[in-house]
Amino acid sequence: MNAHTGKHTADATTVEEGLAIAEAQDRQYNDEMATETAMSNTLLTPRFYTTDFDELDAIDVSPVRAEWDKLIDQMQADPNKGHFKKNEDWDHVDWEGMDPALKKEFIDFLISSCTAEFSGCVLYKEMKRRGNNKDITQLFQLMARDEARHAGFINDALREAGLRVNLGFLTQKKKYTYFRPKFIYYATYLSEKIGYARYITIYRHLEANPEHRFHPIFKWFREWCNDEFSHGEAFALLMKTDPKLTSGKNVYWIKFFLTAVYATMYVRDHQRPAFHKALGVDPDWYAHEVFTKTSTLTKQIFPITLDIESPKWQPLLEKLQKANVDLDAARKQGGPMGFVKRLSAQARAGTAFVRLVLIPSKSHKVPENVRLEPAY
């Protein structure tokens, strides 16, 4: 759609040929203009955060210097540069012929992923800009680069589907909230690692079952998730610099984040049945597979893992999911009955979550050397 292929007027050998090339270019340009106007708008709505930038500046990576430098060198060498390009592997997508339910869910996937990458980029760039510690600013600059690259790649898939991103938020009023640095570490570390586990699981599944690959973007999941993996490594090293972050009462925070992230993933995935059906993936199997991989990975820095094999685990996730569906139905119903049902659903969701958190976790010894390589 956007690649200006074919000859340039400067390559023409005769006047007629030159005119023909120019006309063809005009047509292509006009087509593109028409496409631009016909595209529906997708408003990106990233959030804006601040944090304790002095605390970030105070991080001293000396205890993990050797591993740190190796990781930064690797990120700087940028092995994935040029990978996010559409080549002959990007096969034609039959958007018209796609089942409408699948199309809706898939576009939700693309928009949510694009927004997340975009927000990540905004957050990392802000940390880069406000920081004074060279190690930290360098890391955040590299991560912002990767996130912007991923966002560009997903944006291209959205454009193909006739959706244009709208950055209208730039000129709207934005309120900046605040997160403590340690919560940013726990949340983003887990998000990057679970992201890796999610993408690689789908990638391997589609490698074995290519007939389920309904869009070419899945072919790029491996490189995409290798970036997520490196970002997770960086956060693991950051946490390693301060043992307090992964001991004492912070272990309760870690347990909370693990449970919240796993449970949210379970609930969200189960809300997209057409997407998973098209991929040939059972969301329960997928969730268990992703939790298993994430737990193995997070042993690199977290002293506990959740007991996902506990007989209470799966039934409680199902209860939480059911309560969430009921909550939505009650909200839509409205009125006094809707209100009562809403309270009941909220109570059930809350209870299920608390009971999930209360399942005893498994403790283990964290290795001296943090670094891992993507191996799935």
Next chain:
Amino acid sequence: MGWLTKDIERAPCTVEVSHCFESLHAHVRFNNGAVIHPGDEVKVHGPEIMAPFGEVVSEEREATIVRASKLEQLWTRLTGDFEVMELCEFSFSEEVTL
């Protein structure tokens, strides 16, 4: 900055938007070195900014910064963490049905 009063500042800023295949990003930088604190609100003035596909545009604009009152700043610092799960990416929106 008072406990309950908000200060309003205007600051020149540079907005950079990249709408390229290689990078989709947008950043606002305050040219006078203004720094944003928890609870502050920022509004960039002027029409919507969007780069044509394949281009990076940079525009000089003016922004209004509504500074949070001391109380609001404290409140944001205390409660902001409740929303921290927003930082996690789950591939899909929270909508139960589409």
